[in-house]
Amino acid sequence: MPDYARVHALSENRALTSSPDSLKKTPLHRLHVELGAKMVPFAGYDMPVQYPAGILKEHLHTRAHAGLFDVSHMGQLRLHGANPAAALESLVPAELQALAPMRMRYTQFTNDQGGILDDLMVTNAGDHLFVVVNAACKHADIAHLQAGLAGRVAVEYLEDRALLALQGPAAAAVLSRLVPGAATMPFMSFAKAAIRGIPVLLTRSGYTGEDGYEISVVNAEAEAVAHLLLGEPEVSPIGLGARDSLRLECGLCLYGHDIDQTTTPVEAALMWSIAKRRREQGGFPGAAVVQAQLRDGVARKRVGIRPEGRQPAREHTEIVDAAGVRIGEVTSGGFGPTLGGPVAMGYVATAQAAPGSAVTLMVRGKPLPAQVVKLPFVPQNYYRG
């Protein structure tokens, strides 16, 4: 423990010198420090990258039991208006008008070139849409929504709410003790509930590849909810380090890395998130580009990559073909604790994008043999009723 305190002090000093006093804190900040977390700056917030157990154990614990994540830095929004689903469709390619009440969907804000401004979750909460966006993009997203939907939709930024994620195979059993009926909520559904009298907004969703929930609660009650969940024997606190290795292993994109303004949903292999009506009718920014790519194909695609051996290939690692010609770049890369080996995602030329294709990763000037593989690297474990 003293050594963790030391590391913690070091990282705090670094955070203070790199961005003096400007780091924001989530309502769970005090709890993270109490739990011995190593805090690092992330998207303008002082966030726990790991707790004393460490990234490896936290990752494995989440896949075996349940982990509690603080994702309060993400942006929670409400869109109010006569028909917010129809209005929001002018900014995203998802089918939202057919989204049933109490159901949620993954989509992206696109730009006029079909590039991705951010990815987000949209919930039909009945009389409004409940939207969760990435921390680093949230202020730009709000401005984009206000400009794009002016006169049709009012954007409410829920700055007073924290967001917790409970993820793992034991998540349903744990939450059922506090919220009767939680275990049978459908995957990608929404419910209003109460945890020991504290009102919460629940979604059966997450970003780890495991079953689980995201729990929105007012800031003032966030610590109480976190304590209740951490009091259950299966639950451990999990930092952003393991959140990243968990999402990479299950093949999910990290905005600013695997997707950005220069990658389209077609190149990013996110076409599953664009329904037939929207593909045909368009009506979202960059629709012409996306439709042309669907018709004519794309020059590059996002794929899963397994390096041979144990050495990880990190973001920006160059990918070359057998002749040494550059065919792409790694956008996320690291070690998959569940798989017990290195894993990566990146973009490669379409000719080499089929699973089984042999590629070479140039790691610190040395060629590392690797193979294109189907995503996810580990099976998804979502609730299927």
Next chain:
Amino acid sequence: MSILRFTKDHEWIQVEDGIGTVGITDYAQHALGDLVFVELPELGREVVQGGEVAVVESVKAASEVYAPVDGEVVEANPGLTDEPAIVNTDPQGAGWFFKLRLSEPAQLDALMDEDAYKSFLEGLE
């Protein structure tokens, strides 16, 4: 008689009969977190003080290990290839990285002894 010295980059070197065993300190392994891969230097390689000799990779990131002094690599720890986590559990013992035949032993004089390194760590807090 053996001499133990430390660098500001958190490497240690234990020198006996002109051969120095090099590893990273407990402080360094804590700061790096769980190690999943170690790239060791090839035998016979001539290294210079402060030059990059090995690479350690945690789940999250890659970091370099530097040569504490000039010398020739004469041995690398084969145990680290299959079980890099030894560095986390025994950084100043079984988790050693490589051995050097020192070419400029006088360079040791400028490195920190154990007490000086402890003070150095306290200064980081």
